Amino acid sequence: MNKVFMTGYYQGVIEVAPASLSAAKTEELAITMTIQHLRHAGVSVSTIHDFLVLDIHANERLINKYINDNAAELEAAQAKLLSSAF
Template sequence: MNRTFMLGYYQGVVETAPAVFSAAKTAEFATAMTVQHLRHANVSTSDIHDFLINDAHVSPRIVAQYISLSAAELEAAQAKMMQLAFRV
């Protein structure tokens, strides 16, 4: 998978994230989504890590927080963020 496509995916998530998210929460959400998406595309963990830090310029702290999570844990994290975003 080429870096242009991966960056486009990441940027697309950033642009469509809920408006109530802070910049930090948007980065977390986009990172979790990107990690999950690229794993489904069989991109190696080291390539995902390098892409997020070097190309998408995501904080290493955020990358470290999400890169080692399982698919179920990533989905749970995303669901929790969306639940907080749309809490009434």
């Protein structure tokens, strides 16, 4: 998976997130969705971590919070974030 695609996915989540989410919550949503998407695509956890930290410069605390979560846990976190927007 190339970095252009991975960056585009992350940026796409940022752009379509509900406007009522704070910047911090939007970043958290983008992190959880990107981790889930890339893990589903077979990208290694270490590659996802390095991409989010080194290339995206996302919040490392949030990355570490979610990087080892399974799909159900990531979906629950995303649902909680999205429900706070409405």
